[in-house]
Every structure is written in C-alpha cells, then in structure tokens.
Amino acid sequence: MDLAGEDGNEAAARLEAELELLLAMYPDAITFSSRARELRYSHPTNAPGLKATATLVLRLPDAYPVRDFPEVISAVGSRKEDLRSVTKTAFEKPDVAPGEEVLDALVLCFQELLSPQDSPPEQAVPHPTPLSPGRDVRPKTVIIWLHHLLNTNKRKLALSPSMSDSGIVGVTKPGYPGVLVFSGPGAIVDSHVSELRHQKWQAFEVRYDTDDESETKSTWRFSHDKGIREVESMSDVVQAILEPEHRELFLSSIGVK
Incomplete structure (x- = not known):
C-alpha cells in the first residue's frame, strides 16, 4: 500500500539517499x-572454475x-545452492532492526x-579493551575515514562513547565517505575507537593519530564545547x-590537501 503525506515523503527521500550510496559502493x-x-x-565468485555469481x-x-x-x-550461492532460509535467519539479528x-x-x-571461496576471509578484529582506572589521560586526537557511514546504530554509537561524561569532543560525518574526529583523554579515545x-x-582507516606525532599534544577545540556532534558535509567538519x-x-589526513 502506498504511503501518503510526511511518512511517504520521508520514506522516499531516505530510500533515494540510501540507494545512491549503495550504487556508489557497489556500482x-x-x-x-x-x-x-x-x-x-x-x-562475483573467486572460486576457480566457477563463473556463476551469488545473488540476493x-x-x-x-x-x-x-x-x-x-x-x-x-x-542463491555461486553453486546455485538455496540460501534463502539461512539468509532470513541471519537478517533477524538485532542490529538490523526495522525503522x-x-x-x-x-x-x-x-x-x-x-563460502570462503566466494568471499575473501575477514581480518580478525580485536574486542574493545575495558578502560581501567588511572590509564592514560594525556590528550589524544584521531581522524578516521570510513568507506561509508549509513547504518543508524553505527551513527548513534559513534556519537555516544560507552563511558558517560567521557570528556571526548569531536564530530562525525555520515554518508559516503564517513568521517570521525575524536579528541580527548587518550585512554578513553582509544576505548571508543576500539569499540x-x-x-x-x-573500510575503517585511522588516517591520523597524535600517538604517531612527536609534538606536544593538546585536545582539539571545536565550535561546540562538549560532546560529539554529527554534521552533514565535509565542509561542516x-x-x-x-x-x-x-x-x-x-x-591533509583525508586527502583533500
């Protein structure tokens, strides 16, 4: 059934933006x-001797x-196996909720x-390290480049460090590409980035980390005094x-200069 009014306009606009990003990611x-x-x-499959593609x-x-x-x-897998049932089950994960x-x-x-032949193996990703009292409080700044930042849960997580009153200041830019800039106490920044x-x-690339620099470090200042804000464009960042x-x-870190 077609939607009308504000819900219909919102659904159409959000879907158009999402499809634009997907087509850029998988042209x-x-x-x-x-x-x-x-x-x-x-x-496309990487398996030798197979020309078929897996399709969803x-x-x-x-x-x-x-x-x-x-x-x-x-x-359907590249060997024509029916993956519909296992795909439906996998899509019931809580991190892909309606809305x-x-x-x-x-x-x-x-x-x-x-199958492993169809897709390159994933790199192991370390679990977040719990923050211990008295760990590094020296100022630290990181700049992270993402292939894209679209999923609402990830956007919320980027804006909300697990520790309340964390002292992190920064900005995030969703879309394609995604950009994250965090500055604050070193151990807390490390914990948030690890999470x-x-x-x-x-793609998740740390393009700049003050730990790699020799000069005296200080927390970056932003147009807002506290917390992490989401902005719409690179110029806003x-x-x-x-x-x-x-x-x-x-x-220079993101390749503009």
Missing part, C-alpha cells in the same frame, strides 16, 4: 527496479525505511554467508574545527 553489483521495488545484489534479491515495502523491513525474495536504513548491513550479512572498530565496516593548523591536519 557493478547493485540494481534496483523502482516498479517492482526489488533490489538485486550480485556477488530483496523486495522493499512501500514504508521502508520508515517502517517495515526488506523481504528476502531470493538468495533504519539496513540495506548495506544486509548485503554485508549475505556476503558473510557465502567502533569492532563493528563490521567495509572543517568549520567545526577551530584551530587553523588542526584544519590543515584534517584536510
């Missing part, structure tokens, strides 16, 4: 039929992503279900960083 693997509201992901087909309800959840129409943009998470989840790194990312030399470091 040769994603197709979308607006008439059937079906999204197809084709995953999802039908998107009219209310998605405001409400409802994508439906698995087909899930959020989840297509990128579902594609990654499907990739994980494929984020443990999530599933297509630059404007949020107050010190000119820190702006230059940010731009």
Whole structure:
C-alpha cells in the first residue's frame, strides 16, 4: 500500500539517499527496479572454475525505511545452492532492526554467508579493551575515514562513547565517505575507537593519530564545547574545527590537501 503525506515523503527521500550510496559502493553489483521495488545484489565468485555469481534479491515495502523491513525474495550461492532460509535467519539479528536504513548491513550479512571461496576471509578484529582506572589521560586526537557511514546504530554509537561524561569532543560525518574526529583523554579515545572498530565496516582507516606525532599534544577545540556532534558535509567538519593548523591536519589526513 502506498504511503501518503510526511511518512511517504520521508520514506522516499531516505530510500533515494540510501540507494545512491549503495550504487556508489557497489556500482557493478547493485540494481534496483523502482516498479517492482526489488533490489538485486550480485556477488562475483573467486572460486576457480566457477563463473556463476551469488545473488540476493530483496523486495522493499512501500514504508521502508520508515517502517517495515526488506523481504528476502531470493538468495542463491555461486553453486546455485538455496540460501534463502539461512539468509532470513541471519537478517533477524538485532542490529538490523526495522525503522533504519539496513540495506548495506544486509548485503554485508549475505556476503558473510557465502563460502570462503566466494568471499575473501575477514581480518580478525580485536574486542574493545575495558578502560581501567588511572590509564592514560594525556590528550589524544584521531581522524578516521570510513568507506561509508549509513547504518543508524553505527551513527548513534559513534556519537555516544560507552563511558558517560567521557570528556571526548569531536564530530562525525555520515554518508559516503564517513568521517570521525575524536579528541580527548587518550585512554578513553582509544576505548571508543576500539569499540567502533569492532563493528563490521567495509573500510575503517585511522588516517591520523597524535600517538604517531612527536609534538606536544593538546585536545582539539571545536565550535561546540562538549560532546560529539554529527554534521552533514565535509565542509561542516572543517568549520567545526577551530584551530587553523588542526584544519590543515584534517584536510591533509583525508586527502583533500
């Protein structure tokens, strides 16, 4: 059933933005039929002697992503094995709940279900290290580049360090690419970055870390005094960083200068 009013406008706008990012991430693997509201992901195999691709087909309800959840129409491995049942079960994980943009998470989840020959092995990711009293409180700043930051849960996690009143200041930019800038007590910044790194990312690169620098370190200053803020664009990130030399470091770290 078609949506009307604000819900319909919101669903259409959010889906359009999500599809734009997906097509940028997987330009040769994603197709979308607006008439059937079906999204197809084709995953090429690396297995020798096989030319077939693994495919995932999802039908998107009219209310998605405001409400409802994508439906698995087909899930087939490169050896033509039916993966629909295990795919549906895997999609019931709590980190891909209705009400959020989840297509990128579902594609990654499907990739994980494929055989090792179909997908490169994942690198081991360390679990977050609990923060012990008295650990490093020296100022530290990190700049992280992400292939994309779209999933609502990840965006919320980036804005909310697990420790209350953590003393971290910073900015995040969702979308494609995603950018995170955190500055504060070293041990707490390390703990927050470790917690984020443990999530599933297509790319998670620390582009700048003051631990690698020899000069005297200080907490970066931002246009807001406390906490972590989400901004819309790369220029907003630059404007949020107050010190000119820190702006230059940010731009050079992400490859703009």
